[in-house]
Amino acid sequence: MRYLTMALSKGRLAELSIDLLEKVGIDCTELKQKSRKLIFTDEKNRIRFFLAKPADVPIYVEYGAADIGIVGKDTLLEEGRNLYEVLNLKFAACKMCVAGPKDLEGKMDTLTITRVATKYPEIAKEYFRHKRRESVEIIKLSGSVELAPLVGLSEVIVDLVETGKTLKENGLVVLDTIADISARLIVNRVSMKMESERINSLIIDLRREIEKEE
Ligand code: PRP
Secondary structure (H helix, E strand, C coil): CCCEEEEEECCHHHHHHHHHHHHCCCCCHHHHCCCCCCEEEECCCCEEEEEECHHHHHHHHHCCCCCEEEEEHHHHHHHCCCCEEEEECCCCCEEEEEEEEHHHCCCCCCCCCCEEEECCHHHHHHHHHHHCCCCCEEEECCCCCCHHHHCCCCCEEEEEECCCHHHHHCCEEEEEEEEEECEEEEECHHHHHHCHHHHHHHHHHHHHHHHHHC
């Protein structure tokens, strides 16, 4: 039997992904050992894993270098890759929001926004240019996006809000919610056909586990 290859997202999602996989009987021992090794295997289940930057996970899956992946919906919306999103894994839940200074609250419809700072330029473009039909300049940042309205780089930001703590501590508020975000299971289009039995059985096991936790 060939190995099924699974791409997991480094960072916030990694530990939660491993917890869930272990609950459905996948051995992640090797993966949890801190080493510089890049590929890990569960010989019994014939699965091999690797950790990649979240934005790269859909790339590996689209090209078939990984059959399956676990990644945030934020990354999927931003990257727009050709693959199947088969299951909402429900963990790492947060919201993609437009946020800005408190004095803009309730004024989104009358406000003229000229600049939007974000780590998610495609999501921001879709929301402002297509949904709201506003011609705004989208400024791509790499992190700490909440800084932008504080120092006058942009009027508003598009960013993830989990607890709301970062916004609150910086005098910012949610002005609109764009999408509900959480971890998703993604599958390569060809693998879904060629390995349908194994992949479907994994989906069923994962779904059962997620429902148990609800
Ligand atoms: C994320 C996000 C917000 C923050 C939201 O940033 O971009 O800044 O977490 O979480 P909260 O609502 O619970 O405060 P991250 O920690 O990934 O850092 P970064 O912005 O520097 O990428």
